[in-house]
Amino acid sequence: MSKTKSSESVKVVVRCRPLNRKEESNGPAGGVVKMDLRLGQVILRNPRAPASEPQKTFTFDAVYDSNSKQRDLYDESVRPLIDSVLAGFNGTIFAYGQTGTGKTYTMQGAWLDPEKRGVIPNAFDHIFTHISRSQSDKQYLVRASYLEIYREEIRDLLDPNHGTARALDLRESPETGVYVRDLTSCVCKSIKEIEEVMNVGNQARAVGATDMNEHSSRSHALFLITVECSQPGPDGRKHIRVGRLNLVDLAGSERQAKTGVQGERLKEAAKINLSLSALGNVISALADGRSGHVPYRDSKLTRLLQDSLGGNAKTVMVATLGPAPQHYDETLTTLRYANRAKNIQNQPRVNEDPKDALLREFQREIARLRAQLNHRKWRSKQKKEQVEGEGWERDGDEETEGEEEEVEVEKEAEEYVKLEEQRLEKEKEAIREDRFLLAEEKQRLLGEKERMMGDLRKEQEATEQLTAKYKAMESKLLVGGKNIIDHTNEQQKMLEMKRQEIAEQTRSEREMQQQMLVQDEETLELRETFTSLQQEVEAKTKKLKKYLKLYAKLQCIKAEIQDVNDEHVRSRQELEQTQNELTRELKFKYLIIENFIPPEEKNKIMNRLTFDPEEDQWKFQPLVPAESKSAQMKKRPASAVGYKRPISQYARVAIAMGAHSRYRAENIMFLELDMTPPNTASLDRLTEAELNQSSSVDNSPTKDRGVRKSRSWCQTPKSITSSSSNVSLKACHTATPSAAQ
Ligand code: ADP
Ligand code: MG
Numbered sequence: 001m002s003k004t005k006s007s008e009s010v011k012v013v014v015r016c017r018p019l020n021r022k023e024e025s026n027g028p029a030g031g032v033v034k035m036d037l038r039l040g041q042v043i044l045r046n047p048r049a050p051a052s053e054p055q056k057t058f059t060f061d062a063v064y065d066s067n068s069k070q071r072d073l074y075d076e077s078v079r080p081l082i083d084s085v086l087a088g089f090n091g092t093i094f095a096y097g098q099t100g101t102g103k104t105y106t107m108q109g110a111w112l113d114p115e116k117r118g119v120i121p122n123a124f125d126h127i128f129t130h131i132s133r134s135q136s137d138k139q140y141l142v143r144a145s146y147l148e149i150y151r152e153e154i155r156d157l158l159d160p161n162h163g164t165a166r167a168l169d170l171r172e173s174p175e176t177g178v179y180v181r182d183l184t185s186c187v188c189k190s191i192k193e194i195e196e197v198m199n200v201g202n203q204a205r206a207v208g209a210t211d212m213n214e215h216s217s218r219s220h221a222l223f224l225i226t227v228e229c230s231q232p233g234p235d236g237r238k239h240i241r242v243g244r245l246n247l248v249d250l251a252g253s254e255r256q257a258k259t260g261v262q263g264e265r266l267k268e269a270a271k272i273n274l275s276l277s278a279l280g281n282v283i284s285a286l287a288d289g290r291s292g293h294v295p296y297r298d299s300k301l302t303r304l305l306q307d308s309l310g311g312n313a314k315t316v317m318v319a320t321l322g323p324a325p326q327h328y329d330e331t332l333t334t335l336r337y338a339n340r341a342k343n344i345q346n347q348p349r350v351n352e353d354p355k356d357a358l359l360r361e362f363q364r365e366i367a368r369l370r371a372q373l374n375h376r377k378w379r380s381k382q383k384k385e386q387v388e389g390e391g392w393e394r395d396g397d398e399e400t401e402g403e404e405e406e407v408e409v410e411k412e413a414e415e416y417v418k419l420e421e422q423r424l425e426k427e428k429e430a431i432r433e434d435r436f437l438l439a440e441e442k443q444r445l446l447g448e449k450e451r452m453m454g455d456l457r458k459e460q461e462a463t464e465q466l467t468a469k470y471k472a473m474e475s476k477l478l479v480g481g482k483n484i485i486d487h488t489n490e491q492q493k494m495l496e497m498k499r500q501e502i503a504e505q506t507r508s509e510r511e512m513q514q515q516m517l518v519q520d521e522e523t524l525e526l527r528e529t530f531t532s533l534q535q536e537v538e539a540k541t542k543k544l545k546k547y548l549k550l551y552a553k554l555q556c557i558k559a560e561i562q563d564v565n566d567e568h569v570r571s572r573q574e575l576e577q578t579q580n581e582l583t584r585e586l587k588f589k590y591l592i593i594e595n596f597i598p599p600e601e602k603n604k605i606m607n608r609l610t611f612d613p614e615e616d617q618w619k620f621q622p623l624v625p626a627e628s629k630s631a632q633m634k635k636r637p638a639s640a641v642g643y644k645r646p647i648s649q650y651a652r653v654a655i656a657m658g659a660h661s662r663y664r665a666e667n668i669m670f671l672e673l674d675m676t677p678p679n680t681a682s683l684d685r686l687t688e689a690e691l692n693q694s695s696s697v698d699n700s701p702t703k704d705r706g707v708r709k710s711r712s713w714c715q716t717p718k719s720i721t722s723s724s725s726n727v728s729l730k731a732c733h734t735a736t737p738s739a740a741q
Contacts, residue, residue: 031323088241092308097320099252134480146201157201380413
């Protein structure tokens, strides 16, 4: 499957939005973020620190200031990634940053204004334009899915029952990595269709916005595009490459202290912060490179981005910032995360001929339908020729016939249907006019012709249906080279290439500048040899300058350590706050459980509960293990059939003989009706006899008194005629012949 396996780091670009009206009206402080576009650096000023404190500088792959255009970001940082996806790599673009800093603006933008269209609509244009311009031997299949992660649950935004549907599960396969089970996926043939898919999904999110107050910024949204491309290889066989593109608009990170949320809102925010801090932990673990364990499993988001961070994908992270002084802390945190993410190494490779390629299935189905259709048409042609008496002979394979011949066959098949209809009509007319035929016979013949016409029509309908199905399937596969001669397209292509070249040049220029900066510092160290006193003074001054620089650096690092400490203290306080809230709630629930639920019920419930780490939920174990209902019922031992408990062979024989009371299996009363109504004489006799018998075998009269009026079966087995125990006893005897001996 893998073709080229090399390691490359996650590309990190930073974008700063302009000050908004509210921030501008807050005072003349201006922004705290400055950018050096040439060097790709962000310089951050601490509004609370004295002016002498050095500013913090971060270097990235590219930076975009408040004047940057959507198109600049796309051409320079996103276009190469989409090209890779079209070549069969996995690609991910995700926007990360505080709420309101322009994540959604960067990913989606304003659709109606061509200047303000974001990464997603530009990617749609890019993909379909590329397909229409590619060579005609390439076949493409494009699919799109749209999901959101809300409160740690994955929801399908393309599901018509999005609001009520069950949350979806994550699964992992060695072939495709982590994927969402049962996620809707729509085949798209054009930009219009894929935009429609996006709109449907956005509307599902918008419904949430009215119901749930600012839903859109409270869920992570993932738009997934799969591009499959089939092309004949040097071996003559068609090879399929599959590129998967994840376009991710994350929910904003926000401080609980700032938003002042409580209760449900707090829990929601805790879940967002949880998944974002899980993302932060994953980034830290990967960037660190030392810790073996990467906590992907801590949240749904990190599991879905598993391949994008440290796996088989090319990834671009767009960190968004706001320039306002009041958001200094968040801006610094975002920059630190972004800075760490630069160190993540991915191993992207081309996905070639995967087993689950849908394109392959489509190609097979189309070939099957085509063969069926051809077969039908050949049959019609053959019949036509027979009707015309030409005598039809075929030599050659149906499917290897040329296209022209196929068209001819189709024409002939249509003609055959027409001719056949005319012929049947004529025959019907002839039957109607035939005066020598009996009325009954006429009716029968007409009926027969009618049936033949019905069959003909049915067959024609079936062919039409098959043709429609075939055409629908075929239209889903996009073929390259359709617009290649289009002149304006050619010009556009040239323009785009030029733009790409310029973007490439800017990028390499920036890289060179960054390298020169590093080299400057290194050359300083190399000039240590001096001959005269003057040179020594110069050298020492330089050294001093160097030490001063180092000192400044040290101060920077100290400030950074202080920042990180402050950050940790803040997040610890927040975690404590969340913990306090949750503990309070736990105590409340505990109080209810302890006082209002019976202990035995509670124990029963607790024994049945198990934790499912896969779904992150407590679950009830079924009362009866589903797999072995029959095995549940213990088999009765052979010696107990018909008895209440197992019994020995000896005791059975003793019972049959009506001997010792010790062998009574049960102290059972027999409640069958006594058919002969007892009189006092018979009762007396019986009592006497019983007394005699019991005194001869058993010395405890108290024991017998309890069964005096109803006889125990073991004492009078012969009087029983229809008792169930007798029947089963018999059955038992026959089942174990040795017992009768
Ligand atoms: P987020 O998704 O990060 O919460 P949004 O994308 O919704 O933030 O942006 C918040 C507001 O800022 C929107 O009104 C958006 O139009 C504006 N905005 C963000 N980035 C820019 C930018 N680069 N240029 C102009 N306006 C922007
Ligand atoms: Mg948003």
